[in-house]
Amino acid sequence: xxxxxxxxxxxxxxxxxxxxxxxxxxxxxxxxxxxxxxxxxxxxxxxxxxxxxxxxxxxxxxxxxxxxxxxxxxxxxxxxxxxxxxxxxxxxxxxxxxxxxxxxxxxxxxxxxxxxxxxxxxxxxxxxxxxxxxxxxxxxxxxxxxxxxxxxxxxxxxxxxxxxxxxxxxxxxxxxxxxxxxxxxxxxxxxxxxxxxxxxxxxxxxxxxxxxxxxxxxxxxxxxxxxxxxxxxxxxxxxxxxxxxxxxxxxxxxxxxxxxxxxxxxxxxxxxxxxxxxxxxxxxxxxxxxxxxxxxxxxxxxxxxxxxxxxxxxxxxxxxxxxxxxxxxxxxxxxxxxxxxxxxxxxxxxxxxxxxxxxxxxxxxxxxxxxxxxxxxxxxxxxxxxxxxxxxxxxxxxxxxxxxxxxxxxxxxxxxxxxxxxxxxxxxxxxxxxxxxxxxxxxxxxxxxxxxxxxxxxxxxxxxxxxxxxxxxxxxxxxxxxxxxxxxxxxxxxxxxxxxxxxxxxxxxxxxxxxxxxxxxxxxxxxxxxxxxxxxxxxxxxxxxxxxxxxxxxxxxxxxxxxxxxxxxxxxxxxxxxxxxxxxxxxxxxxxxxxxxxxxxxxxxxxxxxxxxxxxxxxxxxxxxxxxxxxxxxxxxxxxxxxxxxxxxxxxxxxxxxxxxxxxxxxxxxxxxxxxxxxxxxxxxxxxxxxxxxxxxxxxxxxxxxxxxxxxxxxxxxxxxxxxxxxxxxxxxxx
Amino acid sequence: xxxxxxxxxxxxxxxxxxxxxxxxxxxxxxxxxxxxxxxxxxxxxxxxxxxxxxxxxxxxxxxxxxxxxxxxxxxxxxxxxxxxxxxxxxxxxxxxxxxxxxxxxxxxxxxx
Numbered sequence: 042x043x044x045x046x047x048x049x050x051x052x053x054x055x056x057x058x059x060x061x062x063x064x065x066x067x068x069x070x071x072x073x074x075x076x077x078x079x080x081x082x083x084x085x086x087x088x089x090x091x092x093x094x095x096x097x098x099x100x101x102x103x104x105x106x107x108x109x110x111x112x113x114x115x116x117x118x119x120x121x122x123x124x125x126x127x128x129x130x131x132x133x134x135x136x137x138x139x140x141x142x143x144x145x146x147x148x149x150x151x152x153x154x155x156x157x158x159x160x161x162x163x164x165x166x167x168x169x170x171x172x173x174x175x176x177x178x179x180x181x182x183x184x185x186x187x188x189x190x191x192x193x194x195x196x197x198x199x200x201x202x203x204x205x206x207x208x209x210x211x212x213x214x215x216x217x218x219x220x221x222x223x224x225x226x227x228x229x230x231x232x233x234x235x236x237x238x239x240x241x242x243x244x245x246x247x248x249x250x251x252x253x254x255x256x257x258x259x260x261x262x263x264x265x266x267x268x269x270x271x272x273x274x275x276x277x278x279x280x281x282x283x284x285x286x287x288x289x290x291x292x293x294x295x296x297x298x299x300x301x302x303x304x305x306x307x308x309x310x311x312x313x314x315x316x317x318x319x320x321x322x323x324x325x326x327x328x329x330x331x332x333x334x335x336x337x338x339x340x341x342x343x344x345x346x347x348x349x350x351x352x353x354x355x356x357x358x359x360x361x362x363x364x365x366x367x368x369x370x371x372x373x374x375x376x377x378x379x380x381x382x383x384x385x386x387x388x389x390x391x392x393x394x395x396x397x398x399x400x401x402x403x404x405x406x407x408x409x410x411x412x413x414x415x416x417x418x419x420x421x422x423x424x425x426x427x428x429x430x431x432x433x434x435x436x437x438x439x440x441x442x443x444x445x446x447x448x449x450x451x452x453x454x455x456x457x458x459x460x461x462x463x464x465x466x467x468x469x470x471x472x473x474x475x476x477x478x479x480x481x482x483x484x485x486x487x488x489x490x491x492x493x494x495x496x497x498x499x500x501x502x503x504x505x506x507x508x509x510x511x512x513x514x515x516x517x518x519x520x521x522x523x524x525x526x527x528x529x530x531x532x533x534x535x536x537x538x539x540x541x542x543x544x545x546x547x548x549x550x551x552x553x554x555x556x557x558x559x560x561x562x563x564x565x566x567x568x569x570x571x572x573x574x575x576x577x578x579x580x581x582x583x584x585x586x587x588x589x590x591x592x593x594x595x596x597x598x599x600x601x602x603x604x605x606x607x608x609x610x611x612x613x614x615x616x617x618x619x620x621x622x623x624x625x626x627x628x629x630x631x632x633x634x635x636x637x638x639x640x641x642x643x644x645x646x647x648x649x650x651x652x653x654x655x656x657x658x659x660x661x662x663x664x665x666x667x668x669x670x671x672x673x674x675x676x677x678x679x680x681x682x683x684x685x686x687x688x689x690x691x692x693x694x695x696x697x698x699x700x701x702x703x704x705x706x707x708x709x710x711x712x713x714x715x716x717x718x719x720x721x722x723x724x725x726x727x728x729x730x731x732x733x734x735x736x737x738x739x740x741x742x743x744x745x746x747x748x749x750x751x752x753x754x755x756x757x758x759x760x761x762x763x764x765x766x767x768x769x770x771x772x773x774x775x776x
Numbered sequence: 777x778x779x780x781x782x783x784x785x786x787x788x789x790x791x792x793x794x795x796x797x798x799x800x801x802x803x804x805x806x807x808x809x810x811x812x813x814x815x816x817x818x819x820x821x822x823x824x825x826x827x828x829x830x831x832x833x834x835x836x837x838x839x840x841x842x843x844x845x846x847x848x849x850x851x852x853x854x855x856x857x858x859x860x861x862x863x864x865x866x867x868x869x870x871x872x873x874x875x876x877x878x879x880x881x882x883x884x885x886x887x888x
Contacts, residue, residue, distance in 0.1 A: 093850075151816035156809050192850050195818035195838065276820055317837070320851065321828050324835050328853070422833040422853055530810060531855035535817060536835065538851075 084142045085176070086125075086258050087166055089203055090187035091196050092149035093537045095215040099187055099245035100146045101549045103254065108144075109175075110553050119456055120173030121146040121553075125255045142255055145173060145181060153202040154272070158461050167206045183209040183261035185254075190220035190227060190242070193287050197279035200236065201268030209261035210238045217242040218249060223316075225287065232286040237264035246543065320539060324419060333423040340411070340420070341442055348403045348446060355399035363392030386574035398555055400477070401450040404443055405554040406547050408454070413542035418534050425532045431514045432521025432529055434458060437467040441513065444474035445506075448734045449558060452741050462525045466517050468742050469751050472734050473513035475506045478674040479725055485678050486722045489701045489713050505726045512727055516754065524750075575642075577669060577680075582640040584633045591629040598622050638680075643669055657724065657763045658717035658771075660705045667730075674730045715774050720767035728759035786866065791834055791859035793827045798839070799864040800824055806861040814862065818850055825864060834859035 090096040100108070104123025125142035147166060148159035165171035169180030186203050188196035193214070200212055214227060232240045241257050243250035268278050326332050367388040374380040411417050417439065425435030433441075436458040444451030451471045458464040475483075483505050491498040521529065584592070602618045605611050638644050647665035654664050662681070670677035681700055703712045713721075729735065729752045739748040787802055801823045804811040818838040819825065829835040833853035854862070 151813065155812055155816060157813075192818075195850055198816065272815070273821075276815075324829055324851075328829065328831075328833055328835070330831075418853070422855075425855065426832060530807075531857045532833070533810070533813060533817070533852065533854050533858055534833075536851040536853050 082141065084183065084259060085145060085179075085181045086142055086183045086185055086261075087145045087147055087163075087181040088185050088187060089147050089163060089167075089199070090149060090215075091151055091189065091192075091199060093535055094149070094187045094189040094192075094196065095245045096149060096187040097146065098543060098546055099213065099215060099243065099251075100144060101546055102245045102248065102251050104144055106549070106552065108553075110557055119148075120176075122173050122176060125258070142258060143176070144185075145176070150199070152199060157459065159459070167203070167208065180208060183211065183258055185211045185213055185258055185261075187213050187215050190214045190217045191223055191225050193227070194279060194283045197282055198272075198275050201275050201278055204236060204238065204264045204266070204268055205270055207263055207267070209263050211257055211261045212236060212238060212240045213250075213254065214240065214242050215245055218244040218247050228286045228288075232282065235266075235282045235285060237266035238262060316538075323539060324536065327416065327419040328422050330426070333419070334427075337420045337423050340416070344407050344411070347407065348400055352399040352403050356396050359392065359396050359399070363388055363395070367392070381578055382571070382574065385578070386571040389574075395559070398559065400446050401558050402551045402555045404446060404450050405454075406551040408439060408443075409547035409550040410542040410544070413540070413546060415537040415539045418536050421534060422532065428514075429529065429532075431517045432525075433466060433470075433514075433517050434460065434463045434529065435532060437463065440467050440471055441474055444471040444476060447476050447478070448472040448474065448731065449737050450554070452734065452737050453554065453558070455741065460530060462521070462527055463529065465742055465747065466520050466525050468738055469520055469747065469754070470513040470516045472729055472731060472738075472751065472755065473509050473516060473727065475509045475726070476674075476731075478731065479505070481675045481678045482670075482725045483722070485681070485700070486713075486718050486725075490715065490718045490722070492701070501722070505722065508723070508726050512758065516758070576646070577638060577641050577643045579642060580640070582637055584629070585636040588629045588632040588636070591625045591632070595622050595625045595629070598625070638665065656767070657720045657760070658714065658767045659721070660712055662703075662705075662712055663717070663721065667724075670730050672732045674725060677725070677730075716767045716770040719770045720763040723766045724759045724763040726759075727755060727762055729755035787863055788865075789860050790825075790827070790836065790854070790862040790864050791830065791856055793830070793864060795827050795830055798824065798826045798867065800867055801862060802865045803863040804861065805863065806858060810858060810861075814852075814854075814858070817852055819852060819862065824867065832856040 088096055088100055100121065100123055103125050108121050108123030110119060110121050123144045123146070125144055145166065147163050150157070150160045150163050153160055153164050153167070162171065167180065167184065169178065172178045184203055184206070186196075186200050188200060204210055212232070214229070217227070220227070227242065229240045229242060239257055239261065241250055241254060243254060245251070269275050327336060367384045370384045370388055371380060374383060408417070421435035421438070423435065424438035428435060428437055437455070439457070440451045440454040442451075443454050448471050451474065452468050455464045455467045455471070458467055483502055487498040487501045491501065521527075598618050598621060602615055602622075605615055605618075639647075643665055644661075646668050647661040647663075650668065651659070651661040651664050654667065659667065666677045666680045669680045701711075701713060704710065705712055735748040735752055738751050739745045742748070793799065801819055801821055803821070804814055804819070806814065814820075819836070824839040826837045826839055827834070828837055828851065833855055835851060835853050837851050838849040
């Protein structure tokens, strides 16, 4: 029996390889151009494999940044298609000049026969009934089955299932370097004879065997042997192949032909024994009822601390850049609709999107690192104990926690949840978590409610977070007992080996997610911002009488100032006049902005929907805030600032005071009474005031109906809860 | 050294075995969908397993059958309800399986 690694050199040429397979297995070798090449010269290769076999790392190694992420039509399964770089003359001799290999990264599965959405996608792709969005429909030209060198026995039944599909197939035995360290030896020649297809050894992490893999894929052949289809026979076949081709450690030298089960620990390589002992100890602590939870809480706290602290810098830079850009557009373009559209609609819209990119990228980078260490699989069990009573799996925790930064990456992170119902339930309740966009609203309302009582304001702030979490869990319970009814399957998860994370993989994941966010959400947010700008800016109205009077006063003061001339004795008068003019002009600006907002379509809408929100205590001005913040919650604060004061600087203490004391149309009652404030706070904790989230929900859940349901449920819950709170405070407080 | 592998004295539910014990999977009495998944994950009939941790989750290591008992298989975490439905027995001396060790009636007996 020969060691697989000894054969690496002998298989460095794809030509030699092809002839080898043809000789040993009598397979059908593809002609030089390959029958699978379509007229465009593209060879489509599907990447299939068990989870944790390093399939994605191999994909990244082969394609790098030359890939795009979409989904399989009609599913929520992510599809990545990458272009393999054609290197060297070996591949060039097999392909036409303009040919390339398109690698389709399929979801990790344990078996094609399983009743899982991932397995269904793989079945359909291999049958030619499904292709990633934008790709040609039809069976792939070849399949590359990625298997774990140290865990071949478990992987072989899937190899058998793929071979039974009668597609040109290559088996790539990955992580061979790690397996060698554990004393695993694989006879690839024997395996090729048993499987009837090409078998190659690779290490996606170290790069071993990667250079020759594209050529091997291009010359893939249909196996001349078909493994049994029945599960039991397939497992027996896998046993036979494994026994004939794989030897572990000292057992080979003792008796390689008699693979008896042995529990004799003395035959274990010492390094493997130590690794196993360490893994046992780590697992015991990390999945412990108490310590597992404490460690998980600490890890997540650190993760989000890092996200909030570090992401703040690039977010500030982006904010400044877009501020400068808006100013530059404002100065460059003559006054008019085009200038307002570009500076207020387009630049602000893009800026509002891009500002979240640092948080999203950092979140995915850190989660990818954590996942790669093998820790997240253990953490999922810790959270499973807490979330399971509410019908959510442990997998939901990271998406829900991520939603505290922003629901968009949180919802995108639900892709890691294997069960469809669990995933949908998580998507539906994720926006209940308090995202950073709610914070400005919480700050405004708690400050109004608890002026000069910061401890109470902080308590109310924390209460908002708690109410959001409880509402999410309560909603999950309802959803799982109604529309997503069904027994929640107990959790079973492969616990990957602990290892140092790959920064390269994390960076590629981050790039992928960041780009996807900008492409998917950015365009929609931009469109929404432009529409909102239009609603708030049109129709154009003239200045109100009060403003005209103020402007006239300014003009009069200016004339008076000129009449004074350069008389040194009246310098103090001139300065006082200048200050008065600035103050009057600012008042006129605020009046005009407030009037424009009131007369705009958004303002008219506020008047129109006022009866709907009257039971909650909102006047038309608050209704405008609710309407405009439908695109993004934080818009509420700036809208209120504009409506009430004409200035959008809500951080200005004077503006805050003005908002707090602003009157309703009767000129007597405050807009923000205690009852209204509490009602508003509860409304913003629960309401689905984020259009981009709805767009992402529709995309990720696989239909607009889920977004509509989310909107209806959250808005309904928010409305009735706010109504109840308003009535309660009125009853207790009287105002 | 790894905790010494202790052979199982008799057929027991995975959830009732002791940490460190090694045995073979005799029967999967789970829901067919769960059983199919466990089987595909390597917890199949006659699979050699070592119990690493009991409780929730129950963690087992599926071992290669030729002497490599560390880092040569996969580690699987199962929620306790699943672990209760997996029966494992002692490793037979001839290494051919555990049919003889399984109780008559198997899963049906367990559910009573």
